[in-house]
Every structure is written in structure tokens, then in C-alpha cells.
Amino acid sequence: MSADVFRIGLIGAGRMGRTHLRALAGSRAVTVAAIVDPVEQARVASSRPPTRGYQRVDQLLDAGGIDGVLIAAPSDRHAELVEAVAAAGIPILCEKPCGVSDDEIRRAAAAATRHGVPLQVAYWRRYVPSLMALRERIRQGEFGDLHLIACFQWDVAPPAPGFRAHSGGIFIDMGVHEFDQIRWLSGQEIESLTAVVSPLVGDPEVTADVDSGQALVSMSGGTTGLVSLGRYFPLGDMARVEVFGTRNAVRIDFMDPADG
Numbered sequence: 726m727s728a729d730v731f732r733i734g735l736i737g738a739g740r741m742g743r744t745h746l747r748a749l750a751g752s753r754a755v756t757v758a759a760i761v762d763p764v765e766q767a768r769v770a771s772s773r774p775p776t777r778g779y780q781r782v783d784q785l786l787d788a789g790g791i792d793g794v795l796i797a798a799p800s801d802r803h804a805e806l807v808e809a810v811a812a813a814g815i816p817i818l819c820e821k822p823c824g825v826s827d828d829e830i831r832r833a834a835a836a837a838t839r840h841g842v843p844l845q846v847a848y849w850r851r852y853v854p855s856l857m858a859l860r861e862r863i864r865q866g867e868f869g870d871l872h873l874i875a876c877f878q879w880d881v882a883p884p885a886p887g888f889r890a891h892s893g894g895i896f897i898d899m900g901v902h903e904f905d906q907i908r909w910l911s912g913q914e915i916e917s918l919t920a921v922v923s924p925l926v927g928d929p930e931v932t933a934d935v936d937s938g939q940a941l942v943s944m945s946g947g948t949t950g951l952v953s954l955g956r957y958f959p960l961g962d963m964a965r966v967e968v969f970g971t972r973n974a975v976r977i978d979f980m981d982p983a984d985g
Contacts (some may be wrong), residue, residue, distance in 0.1 A: 729754070730753070730754060730755065730756050731754060731755045731756070731792050731793060732755075732756055732758035732790065732791045732792045732793075733749070733755055733756065733757050733758060733791065733792070733793055733794070733795050734757075734758060734759045734760075734761065734785050734791040734793070734794045734795070734815075735757050735759070735760045735761065735771075735794075735795050735797060736761045736762075736782060736785070736794060736795065736796045736797065736798050736806055736810075737761070737762060737796065737797035737798035737799070737820075738760050738761075738762040738764075738767040738768055738770070738771040738797075739762070739767065739797070739798075739799075739888070740884060740885075740888065741797040741820050742760075742762070742767075742771065742797040742798075743771060744797075745795055745797055746771055757776055758775075758776060758777065758790060758791050759776060759777040759778070759779060759785055759788070759790070759791060760772050760776060760777070760778050760779070761778075761779045761780070761781065761782055761784070761785050762778075762780075763780055763781070765780070768780075777790075782806060782809055782810070783809075786809070786810070786813045786815070791815065792815075792816070793815060793816040793817065793818065794810045794815050794816070794817050794818070795817075795818045795819075795820075796810070796817060796818070796819040796820055797820045798820075799888070799891040799892075800820075800822055800824075800825050800891055800892050800893050800897070800898065801825050801891045801892075801893065802891075803819055803820070803822065803823055803824055803825075803829070803833065804823065804824035804825075804829035804830065804832050804833045806819075807819055807823065807832075807833040807836055807837065807844060808832060808833065808836040810842075811833075811836040811837050811839070811840040811842040811844070812836065812840055814840055814841075814842060815842065816842055816843040816844075817837065817842060817843065817844045817845070818845050818846075818847060819833070819844065819845070819846050819847065820846075820847050821846050821847055821848060821901045821902065822846070822893060822897050822898070822901045823844075823846050825891075825892075825893030825897055826893075848901075848902065848905045848906075848909075849902075850902055850905070850906045850909075850979075851905075851909055853979050855977050855979050856906070856910070856966065856977065856979060859910065859966070859968065859975065859977060860909065860910050863910055863911070863912075863968065863970075864912070866972075867970075867972065867973055868968055868969075868970030868971070868972055868973045868974070868975075869970045869971035869972030869973065870947070870970060870971045871911055871946070871947075871948040871968065871969070871970050872948065872949065872969045872970060872971070873948065873949050873950070873951060873967070873968070873969040874906075874907050874910055874911055874948060874949075874950050874951070874966065874967070874968050874969075875950075875951040875952075875953070875966065875967040875968075875969075876902075876903035876906050876907060876950070876951065876952050876953070876964075876965075876966050877903075877953045877954075877963065877964065877965050877966075878899055878900075878902060878903060878953070878954055878955075878963070878964045878980075879937075879953070879954070879955035879956075879957075879958035879962075879963045879964075880899075880955065880956055880957075880958060880962050880963075881957075881958055881959070881960075881961050881962050881982075882956070882957065883927075883928070883931075883934075883936070883956035883957065886928055886930040886931050889931055889933065889934040890931075890932075890933050890934075892934065894933065894934050894935070895922070895934055895935055895936075895937070895938045895954050895956065896920065896938055896940065896952075896954070898934075899954045899956075900938070900940065900952055900954055902964075903952040903954070904942070904950075904952065906966065907942065907944070907948075907950040907952070908944075910966070910968070911944055911946065911948050911950075912946070913944035913945045913946040913947075913948055914944065914945040915942045915943070915944060915945075915950070916942075916943045916944065916945050917942065917943045918940055918941070918942045918943075919940065919941045919942075920938055920939065920940040920941075921938065921939055921940075922935040922937065922938040922939075923935060923936060923937040923938070925937070927956075927957060934956075936955065936956045936957055937954060937955040937956065937957075938954050938955075939951070939952065939953050939954070940952040940954075958982075960982040961982025961983075962980055962982065963978075963980055963981065963982055964978075964979055964980035965977060965978040965979065965980070965981075966979070
């Protein structure tokens, strides 16, 4: 193996962990050197020699041989895992959200700062070419003053009830992308938020989540943000953004069911 290859330790071999494994499979710059998951079947199914498998995070940290950690465990464990990995001095890429409460997120950020460790949350929208171009157009003044940025994310089907029970709910699990996207595109901060949710829940096993929710946010520069979220969209996974300004307007469907 080349000395230039970055060795990742993956924590969590569930749905998102497997998604990251597929994405990294063809990389020549990054290799998954180790996987941590308490479920042996998940570890075995996801590991390929010479990838090492561990049941606990402390085993991974004690063994060493990694250059960074990717956290893809259940959301309500993210903060404690960030704290543990940061204390070991290892750079971290954490799946969103970084915590399921304000306190957890502040703890995670403080741990990274205290130990001088890079911590990044996986907000992939910031790397979508069409959204990067849109942000630059906004920064160049093409849209004038911004009235509204509306962000939509509707998934074809929800994750398993077990995942939803630990996700923090639709606004934390899904909405973190849209809230970050509005801040990133506008260059403004969220000052207040009003939300409504649908009483419809399609799965009787789900008690700590809803199937759809809408939020209006007031931004520090006077822009209004709209966030629309749903866990059931029969046409397929959908994500789009609309921008309305005094000089221009645009709609970008960067995840379109028609694309398959």
C-alpha cells in the first residue's frame, strides 16, 4: 500500500456506514483500514481483508494504524464518539448530525477544539457543483437582495424504525442539510424558527418521529428560509432549492426522481 493512502477507521457498519464504504471502494487515495460495529454480522459483511474489525471503539483507538475516523454510528452516539476520538488526537469526519441536542453539539465542538483535532460534519450539499455555482452567483449579486430561499428534501421511503428512534427526529436527521444549506447559500445566520408537522405517521412502530414537517426561518440579513421535509415521496428521492431575489430567481433540482 502506498504511503500516500489515507487510512480510515469507520465507526458504524449500518445503512450510512455501508453507503460510505461503497463510495470509498474505488478510491486510490483513501482506504478503510478498520471497521467498528458491535454487531458481528455487520462487521463481517462489511469487512474485506486486510480491513480489521472491532467490536468497540476503544479497541480501534488502542490498535492505531489509522489516519482519520469516519463516524457513521446512530445519531444519538455521535457526540460521545467525537469526544473519544478527539481525545486520541485523530481527525474526524462525522455523519450528520454531530449531536441530537444543542448541548451534544457544543460538547463535540469543544472536544475537537480542546484536543486540536479537525472535525468536519458531512454536509455533502456544499460539494454539489450546481449548488456551488448558485452560491457564487448569489455572492456576485446576481439575485439582488434575497427574499426567500426554499429547500425541499423528500425521500422515497423512511429508514427503519430502529434508526428513526435514535435519529433526533425529522428536523435534526433530515433538516440539518437544509438549515446548513440556507446558511451557506445566503451567508446569513438563522435567528428564529417556526415549524409545523403532519400528524400522519405511516408506521405504527414509530413513536419518536413524524413523516413530514415544514419550517420557516428568519435570517440575520432579512432573508426568509423555507424548509420542507418528508419521509414518503412515491416518485423517488427528491431534493431541490429555489431562490427568489429582487433581480432574479431560480429553481435547481439537484436530486430528481426522473434521473433514476
